[in-house]
Amino acid sequence: MTQDPIKKSLLFVDDEQNVLQGLRRMLRSERNEWDMEFVGSGDEALAIMKERPFDIIVSDIRMPGMDGVQLLNKVKGLYPSTVRFILSGHADKGMIIRSVGPTHQFLSKPCDSETLKSAVSRAVKLRELFQGEKIIGLVKDTSLPTLPELYQRLYEVLNSPDSSMGDVAEIVSSDVAMTARILQLVNSAFFGIVRHIENITQAVTLLGLETISSIVLTEGVFDKFEEKDVREFKIRELYHHSVVVGAYSARIIKKKLDDHKIAEEAMLAGMTHDMGKLAMVNSKNEAWREVYRRHKSEHIPLYQVEQETLGITHAELGAYLLGLWGLSDNIVEATAFHHEPSRCINQSFGILTAVHLADVFQHRSTPADKGSGMSEPDSEYVTRLGLDDQVQELEELCKDEDD
DSSP states (O other): OOOOOOOEEEEEEOSOHHHHHHHHHHTGGGTTTEEEEEESSHHHHHHHHHHSOOSEEEEOSOOSSSOHHHHHHHHHHHOTTSEEEEEESOOOHHHHHHHTTTOSEEEESSOOHHHHHHHHHHHHHHIIIIIHHHHHHHHTTSOOOOOOHHHHHHHHHHTOTTOOHHHHHHHHHTOHHHHHHHHHHHTSGGGOOOSOOOSHHHHHHHHOHHHHHHHHHHHHHHTTOOHHHHTTSOHHHHHHHHHHHHHHHHHHHHHHHOOHHHHHHHHHHHHHTTHHHHHHHHTTOHHHHHHHHHHHHHTOOHHHHHHHHTSOOHHHHHHHHHHHTTOOHHHHHHHHTSSOGGGSSOOSSSHHHHHHHHHHHHHHTSGGGTTSSOSSOOHHHHHHTTOTTTHHHHHHHHHHTTO
16 A cells, blocks of 8 residues: 655744634645644744644744744754744844844745745755755754855845845945955956956946855855864865856856856856755764765765765755755756756756856866866766767866966
8 A cells, every 4th residue: 555645744833813814725725735733922833843843834023922033043953954934024124134044035925825835845845855864864963054144135135126236236335354255256267357346336237136146145155164163174165166166157058058147047056056065064964074084085076975875965965955045946956966967857958067067177177176086077968968079168168268
């Protein structure tokens, strides 16, 4: 007899009963797939979570007594594998900033049923696809990184119909350290800009909103880690690799598809494709540290040692993390399969192709990476896409622009 699939458990928290009733009605069509509970306070939520675990919690932010931020902070500490959403329309800037640490996604009220269902369904499917018991075991003693506050502010502006280049420049300029790093980066060879960029407004105008937000996201996440905390794992080298892969990915898309919008998305995918490594470091998992040491000493591709030892790779963990943050399916897909794109259902040229090739190109141009097994593209995939005679040309395109 075939067993019914286990339902995913969701907990909704809001002190307004009419909101909870509305959520019940809105999500009634999902009751055969999701096991849902609706409670009116943070104390009730913690009490029911003590009795049984929940896969996802969706909380209002402003509630009497224990507010949503306090609740999710407690959930983060007690149940780190639970996905945490804020759903609220009553938050000032200070409260939104407080919510950044414990929140994986922030959804604004009024939130239509399709948006809410899509966000929750996506989190459920990501758990089914990438999480399972192995990832739960990996992160049970800690929590996954959350989106940087500056990026969340940018995201809100970018999704506003009234936003402008000036709004983006103003937000970025509010962080002096971030401004300095962005200007240093855009004036490097990666972006191929001939004239010197002196301020953020110029950078936003020349590079575009999506590219600037990609840099802010990547910088913001990497900035949370300090070299002394991770010893042999060189964070800044990984940051450099990520930036180069992002730039290469964008160049490959521009060359093959001549589509600026897709190129911007490819840049973000390239810059975030190794976020799973940061999640591994953040987990403080000693088994992964041993995996990393073996990878470095024996020159075996890291993802192969991870799969053999842990049963889960940094690519899969990174895809799960980016999916929680609400990044697009194209970016999640490129992250999940960037080592072995032939395993992906989607076998057409696109962002995954660009990130895979860019990752290979950067690894084999780095002396420290030689012998690690990362020096060749996935031959089955390259042949299937008819790219065998184009790989060298694309690699030269990427490297020529660095000179």
